Amino acid sequence: MTVAKPTSTGAGKLGRRELLRLGLAAAAAGMVMAPEVSEAALRAPPRMLTLLNLHTGERVRTEYWSKGRYQREGLREINHLLRDHRTGAIHPIDPKLLDLLHNLTRKVGNRGPVHIISGYRSPESNAWLRERDGSGVAQNSFHMQGKAIDLRVPGLALRNLQRAALSLRGGGVGYYPDSDFVHVDVGPMRHWSAA
Numbered sequence: 348m349t350v351a352k353p354t355s356t357g358a359g360k361l362g363r364r365e366l367l368r369l370g371l372a373a374a375a376a377g378m379v380m381a382p383e384v385s386e387a388a389l390r391a392p393p394r395m396l397t398l399l400n401l402h403t404g405e406r407v408r409t410e411y412w413s414k415g416r417y418q419r420e421g422l423r424e425i426n427h428l429l430r431d432h433r434t435g436a437i438h439p440i441d442p443k444l445l446d447l448l449h450n451l452t453r454k455v456g457n458r459g460p461v462h463i464i465s466g467y468r469s470p471e472s473n474a475w476l477r478e479r480d481g482s483g484v485a486q487n488s489f490h491m492q493g494k495a496i497d498l499r500v501p502g503l504a505l506r507n508l509q510r511a512a513l514s515l516r517g518g519g520v521g522y523y524p525d526s527d528f529v530h531v532d533v534g535p536m537r538h539w540s541a542a
Contacts, residue, residue: 388415394449396425399460402432406460412449417442429466429496433475438467440493443533447517448496451531454511457500464497464528465490483523483541495519495532505529513538 393413399406407428411421425445430437452461468476468490476484489495500508505522508529512520521530522540 385415391415394446396445396449396452397460398425398428398463400428400432400463400466402464403428408460411445412442426467426493429463429493431467431469431472433472434469436467436469438469438493440466440496441533443517444494444496444531447515447531447533448498450515450517451508451512452500454515455500455503455508457503459501462499462501464499464526466496467491467493483521483526489519489532489534494534495530497523497528497530499528 393410395408395410397406397408405428407424409418409421409424411418411425422440422442422445426437426440429440448461468488470491473484473486473488473491477486490497498508499505505524505527509520509522512529512531516536518531518533518536520538522538522542523530524540524542526541
């Protein structure tokens with residue numbers, strides 16, 4: 348009895364077929380798992396923010412994320428509230444920043460409005476602030492990209508707010524005790540103090 352040895356061409360085809368089968372199986376597994384992830388996101392509690400703009404006196408309490416996605420109306424309300432109060436310019440606020448702010452308010456147990464000192468800042472406002480007091484205003488500020496916010500939480504010591512923000516490791520954290528606010532952004536992780 349003679350046993351035929353597979354040729355290298357046959358073995359190569361078999362290997363490619365196996366690879367194709369494995370790839371299809373992996374893709375199918377991903378498609379099966381994706382609805383589970385979506386289902387978990389659908390069941391996740393909505394994310395709310397309550398904000399008070401100290402310059403305009405405007406207040407918003409809105410659900411900006413629910414049912415597994417960011418909510419257009421909630422984002423629109425937040426973008427408007429966090430506009431540049433000097434020029435009226437509105438810019439989209441990075442949803443990662445909103446998530447960081449949401450996590451920060453949960454961490455400190457805040458139930459009232461977060462007091463906003465600065466959200467979006469137009470290039471014109473940023474340049475004006477640098478001329479007025481260049482020491483605390485970055486030339487390429489994350490405020491101009493909708494990725495930074497200066498805030499305080501009523502009833503919470505500023506140092507405790509700073510520590511809570513640092514513990515989240517979500518980006519930059521600046522501590523400004525003389526101006527009574529903490530800066531948070533979703534840029535690279537770093538921290539500084541103006542004290």
